[in-house]
Amino acid sequence: MQLAFVQIANALALASLLTILASGLALIYGLRDVMNFGHGALYMLGAYIGYSAAAITNFWVALLVTPVAMAAIGFALEYLVFRPLHRRSPIDLALLTFGLSLIIGQAIVYIYGGTARTIDAPAALSGSIRLLGAPYPLYRLFLIVFGIGACLLLAACLRWTRSGMYIRAVSLHPDVARMMGVNTDRLSLLVVCLSTATAGAAGVLAGPYLSIDPGMGQAILISCLIIVVVGGVGSIGGAVAASVLYGFIQVVGSVVFPAAAVLAPYVLLIVVLMWRPQGLGGGRI
Amino acid sequence: MTSGELQSSALMRPASGITKAPGGRIRRGWPFAALLLIFVAGLFVPAVVHSPFYQGLANDGLILGMLALATGFLMSQCNLVMFGVVMFYGGPAYLFAIANTNFDWSTGADVFAACFGTLVGAAAIGAAFVRAKPLPFAMLTLAVSQMLRQAVVITDFRPVTGGEDGLVIDLRDSFLGLTQADLSTPSKFWVVVWIATALVLVVVWAVVHSRFGRILRGIRDNEERMRFSGIGTYWPRLAAFVLAAGIASLAGILHVLNSAFASPELLDFSLAGNVIASVLIGGSAGLLGPVAGGVAFTLGLDQFAASGHLQLFTGVALVGIIAALPNGVEGFVRAALKRMTGNRTTRPNTDDAHADP
Numbered sequence: 144m145q146l147a148f149v150q151i152a153n154a155l156a157l158a159s160l161l162t163i164l165a166s167g168l169a170l171i172y173g174l175r176d177v178m179n180f181g182h183g184a185l186y187m188l189g190a191y192i193g194y195s196a197a198a199i200t201n202f203w204v205a206l207l208v209t210p211v212a213m214a215a216i217g218f219a220l221e222y223l224v225f226r227p228l229h230r231r232s233p234i235d236l237a238l239l240t241f242g243l244s245l246i247i248g249q250a251i252v253y254i255y256g257g258t259a260r261t262i263d264a265p266a267a268l269s270g271s272i273r274l275l276g277a278p279y280p281l282y283r284l285f286l287i288v289f290g291i292g293a294c295l296l297l298a299a300c301l302r303w304t305r306s307g308m309y310i311r312a313v314s315l316h317p318d319v320a321r322m323m324g325v326n327t328d329r330l331s332l333l334v335v336c337l338s339t340a341t342a343g344a345a346g347v348l349a350g351p352y353l354s355i356d357p358g359m360g361q362a363i364l365i366s367c368l369i370i371v372v373v374g375g376v377g378s379i380g381g382a383v384a385a386s387v388l389y390g391f392i393q394v395v396g397s398v399v400f401p402a403a404a405v406l407a408p409y410v411l412l413i414v415v416l417m418w419r420p421q422g423l424g425g426g427r428i
Numbered sequence: 429m430t431s432g433e434l435q436s437s438a439l440m441r442p443a444s445g446i447t448k449a450p451g452g453r454i455r456r457g458w459p460f461a462a463l464l465l466i467f468v469a470g471l472f473v474p475a476v477v478h479s480p481f482y483q484g485l486a487n488d489g490l491i492l493g494m495l496a497l498a499t500g501f502l503m504s505q506c507n508l509v510m511f512g513v514v515m516f517y518g519g520p521a522y523l524f525a526i527a528n529t530n531f532d533w534s535t536g537a538d539v540f541a542a543c544f545g546t547l548v549g550a551a552a553i554g555a556a557f558v559r560a561k562p563l564p565f566a567m568l569t570l571a572v573s574q575m576l577r578q579a580v581v582i583t584d585f586r587p588v589t590g591g592e593d594g595l596v597i598d599l600r601d602s603f604l605g606l607t608q609a610d611l612s613t614p615s616k617f618w619v620v621v622w623i624a625t626a627l628v629l630v631v632v633w634a635v636v637h638s639r640f641g642r643i644l645r646g647i648r649d650n651e652e653r654m655r656f657s658g659i660g661t662y663w664p665r666l667a668a669f670v671l672a673a674g675i676a677s678l679a680g681i682l683h684v685l686n687s688a689f690a691s692p693e694l695l696d697f698s699l700a701g702n703v704i705a706s707v708l709i710g711g712s713a714g715l716l717g718p719v720a721g722g723v724a725f726t727l728g729l730d731q732f733a734a735s736g737h738l739q740l741f742t743g744v745a746l747v748g749i750i751a752a753l754p755n756g757v758e759g760f761v762r763a764a765l766k767r768m769t770g771n772r773t774t775r776p777n778t779d780d781a782h783a784d785p
Contacts, residue, residue, distance in 0.1 A: 178563055228751065233563050234509050235750050238704060242746025245701065249740035361697060365574050368567055402584035409575035413556070416568065 159290020183364025189346025262350025493722025
């Protein structure tokens with residue numbers, strides 16, 4: 144029972160990271176029709192920026208500074224890549240972002256080298272507490288709370304703010320929304336910056352939990368792509384549900400069939416697409 | 429739709445809109461003789477290029493070119509991009525290695541088993557995936573290739589797949605009259621690769637120019653229209669997918685025969701990046717383009733290998749080509765030639781690629 148509880152908590156901790164990343168991916172896809180294969184690299188870049196910032200100051204400053212820096216990168220991405228090339232096919236843009244991710248990866252290896260690093264958890268969160276009698280790291284609990292909070296915040300923004308309404312409108316019917324006077328370029332700038340900033344925040348959050356290395360982006364990108372497809376491409380609600388499902392499938396897999404647990408997500412993807420090709424979420428947002 | 433209409437739409441490339449010039453076809457015999465000459469001359473490349481290093485590089489280039497041809501074929505004929513093409517490259521390499529290490533078969537039987545297994549797998553995967561739209565298709569194939577990549581390094585499968593170490597192959601008998609030592613000698617292996625590449629090119633050329641190829645392009649341009657015309661759209665795409673997988677598996681088996689080693693890196697995502705970059709360099713529409721792209725990319729990769737920036741090269745190539753050259757290097761060269769020679773009508777691309785390699 145205790146073990147099961149700890150496992151569920153672990154699944155949620157992983158899921159909260161994946162949720163943040165997958166919703167960023169789903170947002171850009173909904174608005175720009177771009178499957179951003181560079182999202183993993185942005186997450187890794189965020190982790191390294193956070194690492195440097197945390198080395199100079201502390202974790203909390205890093206968690207604040209990194210999203211700002213990453214939003215600036217999103218700004219550049221929007222103006223230099225997505226806007227000039229918005230008429231290209233989705234496959235072209237997917238390949239382009241994949242190419243960018245390789246370049247970012249090499250740049251990181253060049254600057255930081257290939258060795259794995261970690262960000263120290265802040266002192267307040269470095270201990271562990273007893274959950275149902277079993278000790279559990281406080282930081283992971285923080286991660287779960289942060290992930291859930293971020294999801295709720297995003298959902299609230301999409302639901303109740305004017306920009307959120309526009310984002311939903313453009314994702315649903317880009318042409319109609321544009322005809323109704325929605326400035327999609329400005330909206331896209333907002334969404335891309337938001338997406339890169341959250342990827343950066345996820346990178347910093349991953350620092351004390353997973354190790355930081357140049358391969359971390361590619362490893363998590365595949366998971367995020369699976370989640371976005373399983374959740375229904377472009378659907379944020381679906382992405383959240385799919386990340387939780389993803390976390391649990393991994394946990395259940397490691398209990399039931401530990402040898403091949405890493406294959407469980409792929410099986411999930413294939414089963415979902417056979418059964419419901421449009422994904423769990425169905426619609427676009 | 430009349431067959432004439434189908435023919436003209438099939439021969440038209442969607443992006444550049446090059447149409448078949450009336451009466452623009454020159455006599456057939458000429459290019460054929462030239463190609464035969466090039467093929468025969470190619471067999472003697474090792475007599476000219478003496479360095480085993482560059483011979484090996486040329487072999488790797490053609491193998492990458494074959495992979496690029498498989499990907500480019502599916503890209504140009506069906507508008508489907510296999511991000512996970514490496515599953516049909518590393519997959520058969522592993523099947524071959526597993527058959528070789530576990531069973532007491534002849535090398536020919538190992539090759540057959542690897543090919544057959546890959547084709548059956550491709551048919552099963554394709555049956556599920558070819559219905560998907562281009563982007564989900566790309567990601568589904570990527571997911572399967574990543575799944576294989578993860579599966580071969582699982583600790584419990586180690587006795588079969590060798591884990592991270594991969595599998596070393598020890599051929600018991602000669603294959604096509606070549607011993608293992610021969611296959612590992614670049615100059616001798618070149619002949620095998622060169623003939624295999626030529627065969628694959630002929631097969632793809634025949635497919636592209638057959639009724640089947642026209643049906644594929646018809647489906648690519650307008651699936652609904654084809655269905656209204658009473659032509660099934662599912663089986664042709666599946667067949668094209670299996671053909672592409674077959675070509676890739678040939679490349680994989682050639683690689684494993686040459687290197688005598690099946691490693692998890694053969695299933696890496698970044699290798700798929702190399703393949704796609706090769707297709708983009710050469711252009712997917714022609715036949716020789718992807719092969720030339722593979723060779724060019726391998727040579728370029730070698731320049732970067734010394735400094736250890738392999739992935740940087742792939743990344744810069746992808747970004748540079750997509751951002752700067754909307755129609756690929758091939759389209760750029762074509763446009764430049766057009767500008768230089770005035771506004772002459774160009775012949776259909778697939779013929780072009782074969783007529784002047």
